[in-house]
Amino acid sequence: MGRILRAISENGGVVITAADTTDIAARAEQIHKTSAVVTAALGRLLTAASMMGCSLKGEExxxxxxxxxxxxxxxxxxxxxxxxxxxxxxxxxxxxLPLNRYGKLDVGGAVGQNGLLHVIKDVGMKDPYVGSVPLVSGEVAEDITAYFAASEQIPTVCALGVLVNPNLTVKVAGGFLVQLLPGATEDEISRLEENIKGLPSMTNMLDSGLALEQIIDRVLAGFAPNILDEFPVDYRCNCSRSRVEQMLISLGRDELADMAAKGEDTEVACHFCDKKYRFTAKEIEKLQKQC
Known part of the structure; x- marks a missing residue:
């Protein structure tokens, strides 16, 4: 089970979200059987999504x-x-891929530096919010930082990391998001920059045994941070047989008729958790009648 903490500086000028997503990244590697560099890329993106998602309003x-x-x-x-x-x-x-020039997994090389980061927020309105920014490096953290600057105009520092063992299992994973709120002073901005400049990597801090509270204290040293909330997070897929049925129905009568005519079972696998759903030809025929 992963863990997220959110804290705010004593004067309310800086907020931080910090996450330990080791179990989440490990579960993703187990499901998708990723190579080391892809485990790092997917783990970083999952960590960023978790930290950003927990600030959404509304249960759905x-x-x-x-x-x-x-x-x-x-x-x-x-x-x-x-x-x-x-x-x-x-x-x-x-x-x-070979290691990058710093001797690290080349996440930017795996993702690529030419492309887009898309951010889609569905908060129950008629249409979801969609924002897109060009990739800065493909290393994920810099791209998340660029998104906040360009699309939400929020000064943000994002740190993400996934440490992969030689046997391809995940050793540690996590990250933090630090954001300036209106009213932050120049002195506070300078102090925060100095704090972050002197930090080890997120994986180094987690691997050395630092708890999220200690990491927050280091990032916001001199800011007297107060913990706002804490909650567990995990790798959780919301797929179900009924959702898969609706997806099949959306294919239309002709497509389902072709599937049923083969007289064979149809197997549908979830992209996110690899769970398999099997439908007989008769079950496909029943779904066809609902189109």
């Missing part, structure tokens, strides 16, 4: 992040509910 709200670059991983998608629980999918789960 959801947030979708879609990275579409020109790298070999193809599209990378993460969907969060309003409590920060997430599910994700990657078009090409196995990508092998």
């Amino acid at each position: 709200s959801s947030l979708t992040l879609r990275l579409k670059g020109d790298g070999p991983a193809g599209s990378v998608i993460a969907v969060s509910d309003d409590r920060g629980s997430v599910r994700g999918y990657v078009q090409n789960p196995v990508v092998e």
Whole structure:
């Protein structure tokens, strides 16, 4: 089970959301059987979606992040509910690339640097909010930061990380989002910049045993942060047989008639959790009558 903490500086000028998503990234790797660099890419995007999703209003709200670059991983998608629980999918789960010039997994190379980050917020209105920004690096954190600056005009610092073991399992994963609120002073901005400049990576802090409270204290050193709320998050898919039935019905009578005419079972697999749903030819015929 993952964990999210949200805190605010004593004077209310800075807010931070910090997440430990180790279990989430590990579950994604188990489901999608991703290579190391794709595990890092998907884990980072899931972490960002979780932190952004938990700020949504409304129990039926959801947030979708879609990275579409020109790298070999193809599209990378993460969907969060309003409590920060997430599910994700990657078009090409196995990508092998050499380490980047810093000796790290080359997430930017896997995602690609030419493309778009799409942010879709469904908060129960007639039409969802859709924002898109060009990719900055494909490393995810910089792209999330660019989205907030361009689309929401909120000064933001995003840090994301996934540490993958040699056997391809996830050792630690997490991130934080720091945002300035109206009224933040120049001194506070300078202090925050110095704090962040001197920080180890998110994975380094988690791997060294720091709790989220301690990470928040380091990011907001000198700001006397107060914890606002805390809640668990996990990898959670909302697929069901009834949802799959509705998807099949949406294919139309002709398509379902062709499927039923084959006289064979139809198997549908969920992209997010790989759960299989099997329908007999007679069940397909019944669905056809509902079109």
